[in-house]
Amino acid sequence: MSVRFTERKMLFVLLLFSVLINNGFFHIINSTSKILDMLQMAVFVIAFMVILRMRNNNGKIVHDTKVSFLYSIYIVFFVGFQFFYCCIINHASVLEFAGNGGAAYIYVFYFPVILTYFFVESGTEKLLNKIAVITMILLTIVVVNTFFRNKIGESLLPFSYYTETLGTRNGRIRIWDLSVFMGIMAVYSFYKFFVARRRKDRGLSLYLLGLIFISVIYIEQTRMELLALLFTLTIMFMVQIKRKRIRMTIYIFGIPLFICCLFIYIPHSSLFQSFSTSGQYGLQTSVRIAGISYAIEQFISNPFTGYGMNLSDFVINHSGIQFLYSHKDIGIIGTLGRLGVFYFGVYIIPMIYYGGVLIGILKEVEKQYTRQEYSFLIGLYVYLLFTTISLLVTDSVRIYAWPFYLALFEFYRKRNRCAYLRRFKAG
Secondary structure, three states: OOOOHHHHHHHHHHHHHHHHHHOHHHHOOOOOOHHHHHHHHHHHHHHHHHHHHOEOOOOOEOOOOHHHHHHHHHHHHHHHHHHHHHHHHOOOOHHHHHHHHHHHHHHHHHHHHHHHHHHHHOOOHHHHHHHHHHHHHHHHHHHHHHHHHHHHOOOOOOOHHHHOOOOEEOOEEOOOOOOOOHHHHHHHHHHHHHHOOOHHHHHHHHHHHHHHHHHHHHHHOOHHHHHHHHHHHHHHHHHHOOOHHHHHHHHHHHHHHHHHHHHHOHHHOHHHHOOOOOOOOHHHHHHHHHHHHHHHHHHHHOOOOOOOOOOOEEEEEEOOEEEEEEHHHHHHHHHHHHHOHHHHHOOHHHHHHHHHHHHHHHOOEOOOEOHHHHHHHHHHHHHHHHHOOOOOOOOOOOHHHHHHHHHHHHHHHHHHHOOOHHHHHHO
């Protein structure tokens, strides 16, 4: 047998266990716990050893992982370069470097692990279905608990994540970054709603999608996340329309109408007004604008290194007042200002590469790929593009999800070229 079932099952369990670790076992354990970090490292090492054992009868690896391994090697170079600049030249401590994002890049090395599992399983849905269940349970717990905290001021659960007041906005508890999978799961649940054959599956997909929107609006209260989800699902819906005549009608008349609304009505809505410097969150907008200018200056001054991975935040002067501002709030511009031109290889080049892949796959829609599958991939890509502005997936908090995006894109790129898929599906 080319791949033993026990190895496939072990890899599946390890990946799910890793997802649970990332979510603090439904936030029962603090997500910054050193114990979780050590567990995550141990799981990764075991998972990597498992995929190295997955070989066919000729002793060759079960599939071509050239892209994922080359990308992993580049990450080693990138982090090593930043380590040399921050710790050797600027004498920052190793702990400071690791704590400000250096250690988070270990998650990128899950790329070949996840990709191997997708190929061995001959598909992505088994893993994504289980992640959907984990995300559903997590968000249900958080939504219910947050509702009670907002209404009666008491937490239903004794764990610190649910009892601490992390912040407030609009008179409600505000909790950031509930799950790194909310973007993937929003796209996936929308896709599953259209392809599911059973009413139960469609209902669960709608329930998860509703939970995600409730979490974003009621708990995270993140305007850019809400806009990203709405824009992404709109694009997915348009892609899924099968009749060319209807699709072209929407493109010809619907898009111009949407643009008119964008420039005439939407700027006067409360949501878009909140982004104005004179709006409800005007100070935050002004500080972001100042932060963008600062990041651009740093990139121009230090194009290769930025101001370094050893620094998580930067100080900017706005109206005579100094603010400590995070690069995470200004997306790719802040990240380039912090990490320099070599960051192109971490995020921008892969996005360009897989953008080209999606253009190529478009030619195979209705032949090798269904329109629903293509809308799923387009949804993932559009979500990443939109969140590049301020919710960059490769930030230290969200980077755990990045290898899942990469593995999904790479799997679909290679799917029809891999000769092993039917063999493993039968085994």
